[in-house]
Amino acid sequence: MAAVVVNGYRFVFPYLDTIKNCVKGPWVGKTIGDVLGGIVLPLFPKSSLQEAFEGGRVLVNGSPVQHHHLLSLNQSFEFLLHRHESKVYVGEGERTLELLCVNKHHIVINKPSSVPVHPVGRYKKNTVVGILRDEYPELFQDGKDVKFFHR
16 A cells, blocks of 8 residues: 555655656747746755756656756656655545445545545645545456546
8 A cells, every 4th residue: 555544644655756748839949957847847846856857867758868958849758756745634444535336337435625536736646536546446447447527
């Protein structure tokens, strides 16, 4: 399990994650350092971003680059980062999400209000999608395509 619940809060252990993106028109001619540091990850510490460049964890078209690399169309970039997610309140219980109904077409859950539905911002695994994948992997077996809707 990639997470633990302590006093009602779900903590995800730090993990490695990859951010992938294709170069967009407004980014052409800008440096990868400016795009990552100012647009894609504006709150990411500049010192950690510099360490990523020095460690070869920033790639353009599969090759390591330095922060001054100029971007052009038809390029893609990847950034391997060590992610720390914020905790979410899930209450006490054996499972984080309560499955109310599971059938061929629907999964109905009762989720705590502090848990985002899908990955957003600083949350990827501490979301309904991430928690369902972690706690109920059978829902995603055999190529099942799970789509989410909520009120």
